[in-house]
Amino acid sequence: MALAVEAAASGNAELVAVRTWSDLAVDTAWEHGLTADWESIQAAEQRLLEQRLAPHREARPELVVRTLVTRDRPARSLVEHAEHAQLVVVGSRGRGGFRGLLLGSTSQTLIHHAPCPVAVIPPHQA
Numbered sequence: 839m840a841l842a843v844e845a846a847a848s849g850n851a852e853l854v855a856v857r858t859w860s861d862l863a864v865d866t867a868w869e870h871g872l873t874a875d876w877e878s879i880q881a882a883e884q885r886l887l888e889q890r891l892a893p894h895r896e897a898r899p900e901l902v903v904r905t906l907v908t909r910d911r912p913a914r915s916l917v918e919h920a921e922h923a924q925l926v927v928v929g930s931r932g933r934g935g936f937r938g939l940l941l942g943s944t945s946q947t948l949i950h951h952a953p954c955p956v957a958v959i960p961p962h963q964a
Contacts, residue, residue: 842896857887858915859906867957876909882940883907895961910958913947920952927957 839855846853884907895903910914920926926948930941941949945958 839894839927840880842925843898843901845925845927845957847898849924852902852904854919854923855887856906856916856919857883858912859938860908860909860911861881867893880907880909880938881919882884882950911942913951916944917951920948920954920956923952923954924957925955925957926952927959930958938945 841853842853845851884905887905887907891903891905895901906919915926916926928945928948930945944964945956948956949958
């Protein structure tokens with residue numbers, strides 16, 4: 839997130855922070871009689887996004903930040919939101935070993951379909 843914040847601040851641009859998730863496993867569970875309170879889940883996701891943004895907002899109070907929480911396939915949602923972006927910054931899960939060197943499906947889709955540059959950031963290594 840730090841790269842996205844710095845890029846937006848240096849370009850005097852608005853930062854749009856998108857948190858998106860796919861609930862295919864939840865849909866399958868729903869078919870078996872389990873229910874989910876989507877409003878509560880969305881509120882929890884919004885709180886998590888706000889918590890992650892809080893230190894960056896504090897460090898850069900002049901930065902305009904807009905948040906979006908969507909329930910969609912991450913790649914599709916991010917490509918859609920990239921339409922008016924100057925840069926898309928995504929994290930990589932970095933599952934370790936050889937697999938950690940490969941890009942995931944969301945990163946691959948963004949690199950091939952986003953209308954702007956894409957930065958894929960590996961996880962922080964302790």
